[in-house]
Amino acid sequence: xxxxxxxxxxxxxxxxxxxxxxxxxxxxxxxxxxxxxxxxxxxxxxxxxxxxxxxxxxxxxxxxxxxxxxxxxxxxxxxxxxxxxxxxxxxxxxxxxxxxxxxxxxxxxxxxxxxxxxxxxxxxxxxxxxxxxxxxxxxxxxxxxxxxxxxxxxxxxxxxxxxxxxxxxxxxxxxxxxxxxxxxxxxxxxxxxxxxxxxxxxxxxxxxxxxxxxxxxxxxxxxxxxxxxxxxxxxxxxxxxxxxxxxxxxxxxxxxxxxxxxxxxxxxxxxxxxxxxxxxxxxxxxxxxx
Numbered sequence: 195x196x197x198x199x200x201x202x203x204x205x206x207x208x209x210x211x212x213x214x215x216x217x218x219x220x221x222x223x224x225x226x227x228x229x230x231x232x233x234x235x236x237x238x239x240x241x242x243x244x245x246x247x248x249x250x251x252x253x254x255x256x257x258x259x260x261x262x263x264x265x266x267x268x269x270x271x272x273x274x275x276x277x278x279x280x281x282x283x284x285x286x287x288x289x290x291x292x293x294x295x296x297x298x299x300x301x302x303x304x305x306x307x308x309x310x311x312x313x314x315x316x317x318x319x320x321x322x323x324x325x326x327x328x329x330x331x332x333x334x335x336x337x338x339x340x341x342x343x344x345x346x347x348x349x350x351x352x353x354x355x356x357x358x359x360x361x362x363x364x365x366x367x368x369x370x371x372x373x374x375x376x377x378x379x380x381x382x383x384x385x386x387x388x389x390x391x392x393x394x395x396x397x398x399x400x401x402x403x404x405x406x407x408x409x410x411x412x413x414x415x416x417x418x419x420x421x422x423x424x425x426x427x428x429x430x431x432x433x434x435x436x437x438x439x440x441x442x443x444x445x446x447x448x449x450x451x452x453x454x455x456x457x458x459x460x461x462x463x464x465x466x467x468x469x470x471x472x473x474x475x476x477x478x479x480x481x482x483x484x
Contacts, residue, residue: 200242201237201238201240201242202238204248204252205234205237205252207248208248208249208252208253209230211249211253211332212230212233212252212253212256213226213227213230214332215253215256215257215260215327215328215332216229216230216233216256216259216260217472218315218327218331218332219257219260219261219264219323219324219327220260220263220264221315221316223470225263228263229256229259229260229263230256232259233252233255233256233259236255236259237251237252237255240255250334250338253328253332253334254338254341254342257324257328257334257342258342260324261320261321261324261342261343264320264323264324265320268319268320314360314361315327315357315361317360318357318360319353321343321345321353322353322354322356322357323357324339324342324343324353325339325343325350325351325353325354325357326353326354326357326358326361328342329350329354330354330358335347336348336350336351336354337350339354374451374454375432375433375449375451376426376433376476378397378449378451378454378455378456379426379433379434379435379449380426380433381393381397382394382397382398382417382435382449382456383421383424383425383426383435385397385418386417386418386419386420386421386424387419387420387421387422387424389418389419390418391414391415391418394410394413394414394417394418395410395411395414397455397456398410398413398414398455398456399452399453399455399456399457401457402455402456402457402458402459403457403458403459404416404458404459404461405461413459421435421437423437423438423439424436424437424438424447425437425438425475425476426475426476427446427473427474427475427476428472428473428474428476429446429448429471429472429473430471430472431472432448433449434446434447434448434449435447435449436473436475443468443471443473444463444468445461445462445463445468446461446462446468446471446473447459447460447461448460448461448462
């Protein structure tokens with residue numbers, strides 16, 4: 195009973211991270227929840243006597259469950275890709291060394307999180323996706339990744355590098371053709387912080403609605419000089435704004451844009467709903483993940 199209690203406590207302690215790993219791996223909240231539940235069934239029956247790193251052990255279990263689910267999904271597709279190239283003996287020149295990515299890489303990867311990233315990840319082989327997600331997003335070592343996929347650390351590094359190039363290429367293309375909505379939201383936040391009433395009037399539709407506030411002048415007056423703690427963000431992959439208090443999201447601003455102007459701003463402050471959102475902050479200079 196004591197061992198079962200220990201497993202339950204450790205699983206509960208790391209459950210949010212495990213769910214995040216599963217979601218990045220699978221791209222579906224429902225499938226991620228299924229993977230976490232399957233992982234719990236496995237760990238609840240496992241011998242934990244030799245477990246020295248509960249977080250790493252649980253992450254490994256969830257990753258293996260997700261890998262099985264990805265492979266099953268891939269096998270169901272009629273247009274499944276062929277086998278991966280042979281395992282390389284050493285990584286190619288120019289492959290980034292293990293460790294944290296540089297600021298430029300982090301910004302590029304953060305900007306691709308959401309729908310665009312999930313689309314790219316779906317084109318990767320399951321082991322490529324696992325290697326990239328675990329290393330680049332969750333800082334799992336290539337040695338641990340290699341154990342999960344039964345490959346050498348060098349091969350795991352090569353898989354992550356191959357996936358990273360494809361993700362960065364797709365993210366770069368998306369950055370070159372950024373949706374106008376993000377530019378508009380960014381301009382709105384800037385004008386609001388700077389108290390630029392004229393700029394707000396240009397961005398807002400004359401009939402814009404924000405809760406009980408209606409009309410461009412009324413909304414511009416309300417926001418002018420405000421939004422000091424609001425940050426540009428991707429919320430479930432959509433350009434939005436997030437108001438932070440002590441580093442935690444307390445409100446999400448969703449924008450409706452028609453004809454290049456903001457016609458509605460919906461503000462959600464419900465803690466339960468905010469907790470279910472995938473939020474990636476996108477400041478002007480450097481970008482950091484929540």
